[in-house]
Amino acid sequence: MADPLPHPLPLSHPALIPAPRRMRGVPSAALYVLDEDTVIEARPGTEGVAHWLRATVGAATSLPLAPADPARPAGPGAGPGAGPGSRIVLGIDAAVGRELGPEGYRLVVDAHAVRVDGGGAAGVFWAAQTLRQLLGPEAFRRAPVTSRRAWTVPPVAVEDAPRFRWRGVLLDVARHFMPKDGVLRYVDLLAAHKLNVLHLHLTDDQGWRVEIERYPRLTETGAWRARTRTGHGASPLWDERPHGGYYTKDDLREIVAYAAGRHVTVVPEIDIPGHSQAAIAAYPELGNTDVIDTTTLSVRDTWGISENVLAPTDTTLAFYENVLAEVLELFPSPFVHIGGDECPKDQWRASPAARARRAAEGLADEDELQGWFVRHFDRWLAGRGRRLIGWDEILEGGLLEGGLSPGAAVSSWRGSAGGVAAARAGHDVVMCPQEQVYLDHRQAPGGDEPVPIGYVRTLEDVYRFEPVPAGLTDAEAGRVLGAQANIWTEVMENQQRVDYQAFPRLAAFAEAVWSDLPPPAVRDYAGFERRMAAAHYARLDALGVDYRPPGGPRPWQRRPGVLGRPIEGAPPIV
Ligand code: ACM
Secondary structure, three states: OOOOOOOEOOOOOOOOOOOOOEEEEOOOOOOEEEOOOOEEEEOOOOHHHHHHHHHHHHHHHOOOOEEOOOOOOOOOOOOOOOOOOOEEEEEEOHHHHHHHOOOOEEEEEOOOEEEEEEOOHHHHHHHHHHHHHHHOHHHHOOOOOOOOOOEEEOOEEEEEOOOOOEEEEEEEOOOOOOOHHHHHHHHHHHHHOOOOEEEEEOEEOOEEOEOOOOOOHHHHOOOEEOOEEEOOOOOOEEEOOOEEOOEOHHHHHHHHHHHHOOOOEEEEEEEEOOOOHHHHHHOHHHOOOOOOOHHHOOOOOOOOOOOOOOOOOHHHHHHHHHHHHHHHHHOOOOEEEEEOOOOOOHHHHHOHHHHHHHHHHOOOOHHHHHHHHHHHHHHHHHOOOOEEEEEHHHHOOOOOOOOOOOOOEEEEOOOOHHHHHHHHOOOEEEEOOHHHHEOOOOOOOOOOOOOOEEOOOOHHHHHOOOOOOOOOOHHHHOOEEEEEEEEOOOOOOOHHHHHHHHOOHHHHHHHHHHOOOOOOOOOOHHHHHHHHHHHHHHHHHHHOOOOOOOOOOOHHHOOOOOOOEEOOOOOOOO
C-alpha cells in the first residue's frame, strides 16, 4: 500500500463501525464501481470469504461477483482478452500477518479494484465486512430494493486490526429459548460488527437446551417449563403458556459451522454445580436426595437463584463427564465454559453425603467443595486438550492458590476484581463486568424502558467501557483476552426484545473491543454518534434489527405494567 497517503479522511466518513485503526482517501482515484462484470479473484486461503461475499453482497446487489478467470488477468495494460478491470482481489499476506496479526488487514480501493491483504483468512473476512459497509446500507439487505446495476465504493485505504482477540457476546438461550434461525441471525449480526465469540449459555435452572443422546430426559423433561414469570421476580404476572425448545446435535453442528464460516467461535456453557435445576428435574439422582425429595422438582418457572444444586457425588461427576464428552464432539472451541457461578451451599451444608465428601477430600468448607467440583472438570477438560473457562466464582474455594490448571480462564462478571486476581495469578481473563456490559440492564432512566433491570447503562456508557482493568502491569494486562457483552434473557421473551436490549449498544461494544482507541481521551463519542446517524442505524434497519431508537422505545417496544428490577443510584464501576 502506498503510504503515507495524503487526504486523510475523518473517521466519521464513511461511517465505519467499529472504527478502523487508520483510513485515508486515495488521492485522485475515482469511485470504484461494482457491476455485472465485477469478478472476485480469491487467492489461496480466501475461498471462504469469496463465497461469503457472493452469498451476501451478491444477494443484496443481485450481482454475480463471478470467480475471476486466472487465465484472464484484468486491469490497465493487461492486454487483449483481459477482464473489464473491475475486480475484488482477496489475498493473505504473511507480512500483513506479522505486522497486524491474523485478524488484521489492508484494504485499498481505487478505480479498478478492491484489493484486500489479510494477515490470515479472518483478516480477509473482516475486510470483506468493511467492504460491505463501504457499499452502503442497502448492501445489508437480502435482495436489491432498486433496479440499479452499479454500486460504488469510495476510494479509501484502510489498515485495521482488532485490539482484542476475544470480542464476545453471551446469548442466554436457557431462560428464553432462541430458535436456531435466530442464533444464526445473531452470528451474522456479530460478524457484521467484527465480534468473534458467541458464548451460548445452554443450561440453567429454567431450561436445558442441548440434545445429549445418552441422557434423553435432559431435553424431554429439561427443555421446557409449564409456565413463566412475566417480568422479574417480584412481578405478580405469569405467562401460562408452556415455554421450551432445544437444539438437536445437527442444529448445533450447523450453528458451529455457520459461525466458523464467519470467523466466529461458539463457546458452549454447561453450568455446574449451581443453575442446574432443569437437569435435576430430568434426572433427580443429580440433586441432593438426602436433603430434599428431588423427584418433585420441575424446571424452574421463575427467576433468581435456585437452591437446588448438584450433589457432589461420583454419580454427578460421571454424568457430567458423559455430557461434556458429547459437548466436546459438537464444539471445537478450545474453551469450554462450565459456569460455576451462584451456587448456594445450604443443601450441601445439610447433606450427610456432601459432608462425607468434604471429609473424604479434606476440604475445609462448602466453598472448597465447589472448588473440588471445578477442579475435577478443569483437569478433565485439560486432559482432553481443552481449556476450562468459568465465572469468577471459580477463583474461590482455594482455586486461586494454584488449584486451577494454567490454561484455565476466568469470565470476570462481578466487577473487575476477579479479572484482576486471575490475571495476577497468571490466568487468562475475559472481562464482562455486570456494571458495564450486561445488556439486560436498562438503557435509560424513566418509565418507558421495557422491564427495567439493574443500572442505567446508556449507549455512551458502553462506548466508554474500557476492558483492561486499572492497576494491572503490562504483563498482567496481556492476560486480558478481551471482553464480552452478556445478554441474559429473563425478561426478553423473544427476538425483538433481545434486539432491543442488544442494539445499538452492541455497536458501541464492538468499537470498545475492536478499535485501538485507548481511554479516555481519544474515545470520540460525538464522532461515534455521527457515524451511527450517518449510516449505522440504516444498516441495522436493513438488517431488520429492532434496536432502541435514540429517542426512546417505540410504543410497541414498551412493556407497561411489567415489573423489572431496577437498581437506583449511581452505578458503581468496580
Ligand atoms: C452471572 O451473571 N451469574 C454470571
